[in-house]
Amino acid sequence: MLGNFQQSKLRIEVEAEESTIRESLLYPRKLQQWLWPQSFDANLPEELHTGLKFTSWLGxxxxxxxxxxxxxxxxxxxxxxxxxxxxxxxxxxxxxxSRLEGISLLPLNLAQTFGLLRLREFVTNNQTEL
Structure with missing residues (x-):
């Protein structure tokens, strides 16, 4: 694989209950809402489970x-x-x-930071809907 080894660890506070955060991370239909512009396979189950394999695309x-x-x-x-x-x-x-480690040409720390901020906004705005 071409690219640089990158690692990043971030922790943020969010105004949301643990169950709301869990659903936002483990339920693909919710995950797709806040992880834009990343897109996912159409045939994902209702909830992520150990052993599941799927593809996402970033452009x-x-x-x-x-x-x-x-x-x-x-x-x-x-x-x-x-x-x-x-x-x-x-x-x-x-x-x-969130902890992210890998080899990639993509700027992983920037993507991770952007993703966490989008997650915080999503769970804060949708706390009552989940």
Whole structure:
């Protein structure tokens, strides 16, 4: 894989309950709403589960995902193709933590920061709807 090894760990406070954050990370229909401009396979199940494999696209760049861990407060995705590495999430009442490591030409820290800010906005604005 061409690119640079990159790693980033970020934790932010969010005005949302743990269950709202969980649904926003583990339910693909919610994940697609805030993770724009990334798009996902159309045939994803209602909830991510361990062993699931799927593809997402960031423009023309495909990223393969394998769900390594899907628990009530922890999600780890093994990534390949556009990013060779992993993305790990932990969350609780009022906070989300993301750890991203991999080799890629994409600016992973920038994408991770943008994604966390979009997630915070999404869960804050949709707290009552979830």
């Amino acid at each position: 023309p760049i495909a990223i393969q995902h394998q769900v390594d861990i899907a628990e009530p407060n922890h999600l780890r995705l093994i990534l390949s193709q556009g990013i060779d590495g992993f993305h790990e999430w932990y969350w609780g009442n009022g906070w989300v933590q």
